Structure formats: C-alpha cells, structure tokens
Amino acid sequence: MMNRSTSLSRRLMIGAGVFITAALVIAAVLISFVLHHFVQGQIDQRLDAHILFLSSMLDVDDSGNLRLAGSADGPPFDRRRHGWYWEISGPNNVLRSRSLDGTDLTPPDIHNRHPPPRRADDDPPPRNRPAPADGVGPDDRMLHFRILNVSVSGVPATIVASAPRDAVRGPMWQAMRTLALSLGVLGIALICAMLLQVRLGLRPLEQLRRAVADVRSGLRERVPDAQPSEVQPLAAELNALLEQNAANLERARKHVSNLAHGLKTPLATLAVALQKPTPGAEDLHDLVVLMDRRIRHHLGRARSAALGGPVRTRTAIAPRVADLVLVLGKVNADKAITFVNRIPPGLAVACEQQDVDEMLGNVLENAYSWCRSKVAVGSTQEGRSIILFVEDDGPGLSPEQMSQALQAGRRLDESAPGFGFGLSITRELAELYAGSLTLDQSSLGGLRVAIRLPSASLD
Template sequence: MTETATAPETGRRFFKSLTGRLLLAAAIWSSASLLIGGYVLSFAFRSYIQMDMDERMGVLMDTMVGASEISTDGVLRFSRPLFDQRFVTPYSGMYWQVSEEGQPAFRSRSLWDHELEADLSSRRFALTFTEKEGPEGQVLRVLEQDVILPEADRIFRYMVAEDTAEITDAIKRFDGLLLVALTTIFVMFSLALITQVRYGLRPLRSIGRKLSAIRSGKEARLGEDWPEDLKPLAEEIDGLLEQNEKLVDRARTHVGNLAHALKTPLSVLRNEIQNPTGDQRLYEKQLRAMEDHINHHLKRARIAGGGSGKGLAVYDRLQKLERAIAIMYKDKNLIIDMTCPSPLKFDGEKEDFDEIVGNIMENAGKFAVSRIEVRVTPLPEKRNRAFFELRVDDDGKGVPDDALETLFERGKRLDEHVPGTGLGLAIVRDIVDMYGGQSRLEHSPLGGLSVVLILPEKR
C-alpha cells in the first residue's frame, strides 16, 4: 500500500527536477523528430518503389506498342516477343492485354484463363494508372492507354499489369527495419542523453554537496574549480558567504565593543549610586559617553551592504550633499567643484551612500580653507562586477604620512580642536568594506587630504 501511494509522488518529484525536465523535454522532441523522420523515410521509399514500378510498366507499354502490327487478315499481332519469362508463366504477377470493342482480348499467357476488365466505353489516350483485381485474388496495378495504330483506324486498349504484393512486402520489410532502426536510435539517444545530463549536471550536485559542507562547517568556500558556466555563480555564492561572515563578525564585534564601552560608565554610575557625591556633571559626562557609544553602534548596525535593485543616481545625491555642505560651512564661502557622469549609479542603499559621502564631504568642509573637489570616475569591471572611484580633495593643512591609515580607526580625529567624535571615517570604512569596495587616504594635490573610495556601480 505504501509503495502504491509513494510511486506517483516520486514520479512527480522527478519530473519537477531539472534532470527530469531535461529528459522529458528531450524525449518528447526526439520522439517527435524520429516519428516525423520515420514517416518521411517510409513515404520516400514507398514513392520510390512505386515510381520504379510505374516506369518499368511504362517501358513495357512502349515496347508493346512498338512491336504491334496488323496482319493481312486484320488481326493484331506482335512482331517480336516480349522478353520477360513472367509473361508466359501462369499467374506470375506480370500481365499484358490488348482489348478491342467486339473482339476477344489479346493477352499474355500468364493470365491463363483470366481476362483483365477493360472499360472500353470511355477513352484513355493518356497513360492512366488504376488498380484492378487479378487472378487468384491478386491486387494489380494496371497501366492503360488507348492507341490507334497506323495500319488501322481502330482503337486498341493496351494494358500492362503487375501484382502489388511484391512491393507491398518490400514496403513492409522496409518499415519493419526502419522501426527497429529508429527504436535503436531512440534507445541509444536516450542512454546518451541520460549520461550527458548526469555528467552535465554533476557540478550542480557538487555545489549542493559543497553548500551542505559549508553549512555543517566542514568547508568555508565553494572555491574556483568549476566549469566556466558555473564560475560566476560560484563566485557570487562565495561573495555572499563572505558578506554574511562579515555581517556576523561585525555584529559580534559591535556587541563586544558596546559591552566593553558601556562597562566603565556603568561601573562609575554604580559606584556613585552607592556612594553619592552630588556631582551632577559626572553623571552627565558618563551618560553622554554611553549615548555616544550607543549612537555609534546603531549607525554601524544600519549598514545594509547590499544592492538596491534599480541603483542610486550618484550625480543627484552628490548635488544634494553639495548644497548641504555649502550651507553648513557658508561662513567659508567654499568652492565645491564636482565632476560626475550623470548616468552613473551606486549599487547600494541611499542611506549608506549618504553616510559614506556625507561623512567625507563634511570632514572636507571642516578642514578645507576655500575649495573642495569631488571626482567620480567609472572603473573597468572586476570579477564580473562594476566599480567606480569617488575622490574627495580639500585644500586644508593635510596630515602626516604616519597618520593616514590610523585616521580610519575608531575615535581618531583629524584635529582635536575641531568638534567631532572621530567615528565618521571608521563608519565609512565599515560601509565600504561591506559593499566589497576599498577606501584609502592620500595627500591631495590641493595641499590637504584626499579620500579615495572604490564603490560598486549598478549597470
């Protein structure tokens, strides 16, 4: 009972699989192709063998007419015999007959006591093929033509007949051989297709096993040893795994950092509660520190790190950020020179882009004397993914070489006399890393700092 219930379900599952669909589609198309091909071949053979018979009968007809003559007593005779032994063998399957109204038929010895039916009431001066019943139940194909001989003004009906059993048997034998051949071809093709599908889909099954190994912790990545068609898929899956690992590591790091950062203010507040001193400023200082830590980690937790679907128009966002920075530092009368291809799009979230570019443009506005330059340049594709370079330069004082890399560390500030928490560039690097990009600091040609970001482009 169980086997009967599960067999149809197993069949449905198989034909819903990729292997089942490929095999079913190929079986349907190959069967249809072989059936059509078999029908065409059978029709061609039948037409050829029948045409061969008709041509042979036409030659015999011409020979009969050419050998005909009228004797002195007005009787039709052949001047020479027809060289085919079957015309003299009774019921051999090859026959000829010449009929005339009011006269007995002149016929081959092979007809013996049988006479072919001749409808002399209608004239057939053109070659005409018909089927008639012959001796011993034979089905005859008959070629008929009415002829007026030069020696007489009478009309004679010439008839050549041949038994169709021979060509019928030949057609049946050919159709049988054709059926065996096409069946063999179908079976061999099906076996080859099954082998091909199993071999061709083996990498997909390997991907499934690899992913199971990755989930169980036995493997870390799919790797690169894949067919060319599957390499992009494997690379994208590895990229997704890497991004997920970064998300998990970042979440663990944030939780640990937040717990560590809040431990000291909480300890201070606990001690003050136990031994109150009445110093309100101490409470406020510790609460502000806790608030800064919480805000910092909330900002970093909101990093999306994924594509935005349609993409974000970079030129439009830069224009809005440019106006915001110009208003923020209107006392400096900053000149903001921006170059960006208008069709270019950022492959990410608007909030992440604003967080990245807003931070570096705000820093540039803080330290610039009078000028900021923003340059956006498309880059060649890398690993089937497009990127662009976003560079922000200012004409400020700049920073020493040994400070360029440390500025990305949490809490590091360009100038302790300028307000800020020192968290901006750290958040920028976190977001850029999540998008698979790069970030670096350089000395600007304008004399200040140059922030260079490599971000994904939506194409």
C-alpha cells in the first residue's frame, strides 16, 4: 500500500536525480577512458617516432659494434632521470641516452608473451612496429616502454624508448579536473531544469486543488473544464460528482421542505386551537409541543445531513436584503418607514439561499411590523463567522419576553396575526449552520436581532 505522505514531486525529483547522477557518472567514465586512450596514443606516437629516428641513424662498425650516425638526445631525452630514456642493445655493446646517466634500462621481456587469439578474418599483425610494455625503471619510477627489434647489416638490435607514467597521468588528471568541474556545472543545470520542469508539470494539479477548494467554499459551482489532457478526466469526474451531489441535495431539500410544510402548519393550528380553555386542553397542548419539538429535531438532523455534503453553497446577502425590503416596503406602504442598509456589497455566507431568505424574512417582517419609523440592517465579521443584525425603533422586549419569544408557538401579542414560530424557526435554521440567534436592546430603542452564520470564505 502506498504511503499517504508520498509526494509526487518528491518521487519525480528523486527519479530524475538518480537518472541524472547515473548518466553523469557513466559519461565521466566513458570520457575518462577516451581521454586515457587519446593521451596514451600521443605518448606512443612520440616514442615510436623517436624509435624510428634511432633506427634510421643506427649503423655497425667494422668490429660489429652498434653506433649512431649523430646525436639522438634531443628534448625531452636530454633531461636526466626524468623517465624519458632510450637504449639500443646489441650483441657486443649497448647505446644509452644521456638521461640514463650511465644506468641500465631493463625493459620487460616481451618475447615470452603469448599473442592474443586471432580469428580467421582478422588482418595480419603489423610488422616492424614497436610493442608496448609497462615496468619499473631507474629510481623505481614507473615507466611506459615501446620496444622494437631490428636488424642492422645482419646484426640484431633492440631499441627501447620509455616515458614516465606521469606523462599520461598528469594530463589525465588535469583533463579530469576540468571534466569534473564541467560535469558538476552540467549536473547543477540539469537539476535546476528538473526542479523547474517538476514545478511547471505539477502546476495544473495545484490549480485543480485551488479550484476544488473554491467549489468547497462556494466561490464557484464546478471545476473549470479547461485542463491539460492528463488532468481532464479527473476534472470531468469531479464535475460529474458535484452535479450528482447537487441533485441529491436538491431532492433531499425538497423532501424536507414538503415534510416541514406538511407537519408544521397542522401542528401550529392545533396548538392555537388548544390554547382555548377546554377540558384536557392543557395535556393535549403539552403533547403537541412535544410532537413539534421531536419533528423539528428530526427535520433538523435530516437537513443538516443534506447540507453536510461536499458541496458548499454561497449566498450574497445584499441582493437578498434588497429583495425582501422591496416586498416588505409594499406590504407596509401605509407606514413611513426609513430603511438603513449597512450590508457591504461583497458580503456572502455559506448557506442556502432559501434558508437565508427565510431567516432574514422572518426577522425583517417582525422589524417592519413593530417599528415606529426606522429599520436598520448591518453586519460584522468575527473570525470565520458573519453576524447579521436587524434593528428597529419599536417598543422592544424585556429580558423575560426575549426568552419567551424564542419558544415555538409563543406569541407575545395575541392580537397580531401568526402562530409565533418565526423566531424559533430562524434560530433553528441558524443552528443547522453551526450559528446562533440572539436578541438584545437596539441602539434605536427597539429590538436588535443578531444572526451568526458561517462566512462563505471558509476553506
């Protein structure tokens, strides 16, 4: 099972880092092999050229001794004990370079070497070509030898030329240091390019995450369809899931609404009828109140479950207040009511629109009914919650009346129409969204109703 904390970017970077490192190491090995072969070839060509030069100057005197027709101690064979030596050995005498300073050059024996196996289609081995060998020379210095057996006027001779192994290793180390620096710079550039590529490649996933967060917070209804081809199937499935959840939510809301209208109104009518002084009415009234409380409890649980899905709604407050005030102004046209709207244009809550309409409608209707001449609506932001308040300049309520006003079916003024469920329904709706409803004295002199609801900017 894959670890939940596994990161796609980390996996991509680790995989690319391992590949880049392996590629650079293999490149360094191959380049070092090519450089060694090239430097070794240059040294061999230089030694072979000197051996051919020596063989062209080699002669035999009347006594059968080997001799040179001129000087052969040009650079670098004129430097004493530096590893650049030559020696010609014959049956009667030995000729040495001045760099040997009188010591003998003892090259490895190449006569007992077994030649490598040859296939039938291989070219014949070249003749009169120096053979390579490695060994220890004077002063225990590691030398690289080139050895050629020749015959001068019937006298056999062996011509040996040597170069220090440092002549190969020195240029190799210098080249490898430059190569290592170049590969290091290349590796850093590749890693930076890889990090940029991973960041750019995973950017659509980050954009998709933000889009899903916007859907969850109610800023948008669906994920944008314009996605890269690799992310498009995921975006399409998310949109399909959102549409399905929205349809299920709408069906659940309709069932809850139908049940609420089917039960609340008969119960409210029965509660009002039982308030008349008749035998046994008090017991039946308590039973009706208990039934109403249980129905509201289960309706609230069903509604909360429907609203607790992955789809978060967003309702702007200012347009809803404007629509409600327009209707209430026409209903209360006989009263000269001044309405003050302090709702910011961009304010929104994470609630269903019809719930917002019902909550604000109940509170504004009471404010218009009881005010003398002024109603004010405003809001404040407290953390992740928005508090909507409605104030009027009416007679207001005492603390005892405020507690009674929130009880279902309790009407403080029997002469007014209605069943006394407005504020209790508003409080229940606010509590479904983890909010609250409180009553207080208004600065205008009347009642102040405060509704706390979740902000639409919640993640």
